[in-house]
Amino acid sequence: MVRVVQFLFVTKTIWAVVLALLVGSILMLSAGANPLYAYASLFGGAFFDYYGFGATLVKFSPILLAGLAVAIPLRGGLFNVGAEGQIYMGALFCAVAALYLPEFYWPLHLLVCALAGALGGAFWAAIAGYLKAYRGINEVIVTLLLNYVGINIVSYAAGGPMMEEGAPYPYSPEIPSSLFLPHIMLPTDAHAGALVGVLLAVILAFVLKYTTFGFALTTVGSNPQAAKYAGIHVQRQMVVTMALGGALAGLGGAFEILGVKYRLFHMFSPGYGFDGIVVAFMAGANPILVPIAALFFSGLRSGAQFMQRASGVDSTVIDAIQGLVVIFVAASLAIRFGESRWGKLLAQRRALDDQLTPVEKKNA
Amino acid sequence: MDHIVIDRITKSFGAFRALDDVSIRIAKGAIHAILGENGAGKTTLMNILYGLYKPDEGQILLNGRPLRMSSPADAISHGIGMIHQHFMLVNSLTVTENVVLGLEGGLRGVDFAAHEKRIRELAKSVGFDIEPAAEVWTLPMGMRQRVEILKALYRKADVLILDEPTSVLAPSEIGSFLESLKTLRAKNHTILFITHKLEEVMHVADRVTVMRHGRVTDEVDAAETTPRELAQRMVGRDVIMNLKRVKSAPGEVILKAEKLVATDDRGVRALDALSFELRAGEVFGITGVDGNGQRELSEVIAGLRPLDSGQIMASGHDIGPLDVKRRKDEAGIGFVPEDRQHTGLVLDYPVATNFILRDYDRQPASRHGLLDFKYMARNAADLVKRYDVRLRSPQQPVRFLSGGNQQKVILAREIEAKPKILVIMQACKGLDVGAIEFVQNTIFELKASGVGVLYISTELEHVLDIADRIGVMYRGRITGTLLPHEATSERLGELMAGVASEVV
């Protein structure tokens, strides 16, 4: 019995998602649709349809990288609300590298473009990191404000100096086709960015857990005072942590250029950076869980069209469901197991066990 | 007439008896000091008086009538005001706004001008030179304390409880603060003054209650006692030579501090041209009343706090320019910080990880930037065994260990780094008897192996138990150095109170 309750608690995030979907089905019923059919078409379209899954992966790439861009600084004790601006700056740097560098050996050029994107995002985030570490200015406010500065810089670039002649709309010329990211599910638009993102998530999980760099990063996040005592340069680490987050978002922006748009458009991101905050939060800032949360979110986004076509339920309902998912998950996380009645009962039982069996020194 | 009678109060926290049958009578219009070391139960008593805690047994009489309180609001309504050690002020608001805060609520205008006028008059009447329109953050600590007192007085408090009021003041502010207490007494306010500083007691108190281990050990008129006597009552026992003490011949000087000057977190000078020498194979104990610069001294040596002036030489080299890491690695300085949960350990990390906290970036804990978990597990198993750390698993977060076992984790880590100098701050605070013995034996072993140990503690008995020499700190200086057999409670009491520094 206790195990069942504990299981329900451990999986409470999943129950919260289910609850949000249930509330969503009330909305669908009010629109006169069959929720079961709608959800079936939603998830079927997003995950079990070849073209649909391709579309999901297109959204997955930036959401995943933005999620990582928020999750990593969060582990280092910093809240990066600026992934959106970092995506834009990354895209800008990448587009500049793609359009204005003379063409050279394409894999290398592609790499340079991607790195330029990472650099752009890192630069943008490092501003906030520096102001936080050395001037004590709240990074939440600065990253939030920098979003709009970044978006406007891109609007200016795409509509001004970089604009294609005679374009009806602010966008740059197309980048050389040699720089297009490889597609992974032809003929869909899914590109290698999604794979790189997953690979990076795995690498980052490894870095956080197994490397001295990750150790310094998370130690500053868990206890800056002890980090100083451990000999870590706390302020420098904060700037580096923030820059790393920004680099990930910037890479996300670069992949949008190299993999999907092939041009620098103004206002090209529909708020992927903000999705990233939500995704990082749902994943508990654990890099290995970020792809799962990101896949769920991008699936909801791309499946919405399938649902609308199949069941007639307006796709906007999905936005509401996304928000509800976050609210329910957030509320469920707020209910801590240890503080609940069941948690207390279990703790009592454990204490009793301890008294019956003397403490053994395992691994001795 | 007695204003407040504390009648046979007992209060326990779990198995720990914080107050044991405490009775105190406090006269109206008097300054009554409650004196005792940390952990004597003073603060628990005050929290009961202020309605924060409920006593298990006993009662409090106010003007002869039993007092029933369940919250600070009740205490205020009975005219009892408390000035906490940590000020409860909103720094961005003005003095007037802070005083008025909470008096009125709702969507009504507040006549700040009228309040300001009344506060100005009140301040004047008790001799406070304070500008009600000033924002609190612009005021020095001493002034902020007066704002706290004004807050209580403005709420018509006639009993003021002051918890360690001088611990946050700069030395220059203490004199005028004590004078202001006298002014308040002249206005017929009853003042309960909790402290561990003898000098202040002698200066202003009418009557003194000495507490120790949750009991009242003495109650006398201040005029009929001496600081020496009070110190003796506070310390509680005559010094017994410890038989376990290991004799060892001290070697050369390995740590030499010359004229150290440093400030505390608030920018107040905490070390005032402090000098001492520590020899290899010696335990130099530093004691004194809490807050006289001990913490800053330990941090300055470990490299966690910048030195304003002065020089620290380790084995003949100036270590001033070295950071924490290099002091540990190059100068061989190990450090067991006072605040083990916030500085010494990362509570959410496993025990095994905490063992390598200060060596994480080098062999054998890591190589080529990768942490070696196999080594960490081996290392942890070894240390857990040798230092007798009680736990379920080395993968358990250190948060779930008892205080004694947490301390063992830190000690094990610092000692295994093979230091030449070990700075230990408040090593035994909050530990049980077994753990204390373990710590002491460990220090004896270190000493025997030639390590110089700087043992900083406010717990006099522990210092007396293990130190070869004892330095007493007072206001950022060492007021005297004694050998154990010279360290009678009178002499220590004098030095701790800064009464007779010239005697030595």
Next chain:
Amino acid sequence: MLDWMILGDVLRTSLRLMVPIAFAALGGVICERSGVYNVGIEGMMLSGAFGAALGTFLTGSPVAGVMVGILLGAFGGAILAVLSIRLNVNQIVAGIAINLVALGLTAFLARLIFGLDATTKTLAGFTAWAIPGLSAIPFVGPIFFNQDPLVYVLYLLVPFLHWLLYRSAFGLEIRATGENPGAADSAGVPVYRVRFLCTVISGGLAGLGGAYIVVSQVFVFTEHMSAGKGFIALAAIILGRWDPVGTLLASWFFGFCDALQLNLQFANPSVPYQIFTALPYVASILALVGLYGRVKPPAATGLPYRRESKT
């Protein structure tokens, strides 16, 4: 380049563009002063806009519309309050979640209730009311005193909020709660209740800002019609130094930059209008960095408050 006619025009436009931002930002000032970041302002504005459209659609009266708009905005505020104050959910995550829900729900319900051709059916709304006398003042009169009623509400709201924040007992509680909830609590201030109320007020004012867009500017509801104005409001709070008058001026600066930008886009496309869109944000950052004046957010904003438990 700018003659008086154009300047007058730009100023008039700037005032109209300012109003929704100003309402939302003023509410945000109250909320942040009490210690809660309201990143959900955007969603609350959108809810307000939807509410205004709904109320006006059902009753035919824009006044009723505004009421419904305020109510829906306040409801959004109440959700944020429950999540962040009661459940200690991170305030920013909670705010973003509210934005998402509002975005989806308003769009979904709008199609359900108003039908697909909603954008073509114009709703009843407010028209300009010239204030006799004042509106006759040359240059200034037509700009400030020939506006619709909600603009006048804004004129009255600012001094009221100034009074509330600096002169009333509740305002004192708000300021204390946002700076040092522990101290406020010990002085007997009901910290949780103060924060709750402020968050709801903020939602209501954001709703009013959203309602203004519907009943005074465009007379229809369209999806995501708040279009980022909520985030602009957040920046205006910072530039306005968490002060009602300052925030009004900052909002006006945002409105002015927006008007200028619009004007330039049509009249003089060679000047990069983005400079004026980005300028307010840059100014906010510079203000934080301290290049002019000392701008410090309330010390406890964003931090959940938990009373220490006593044994």
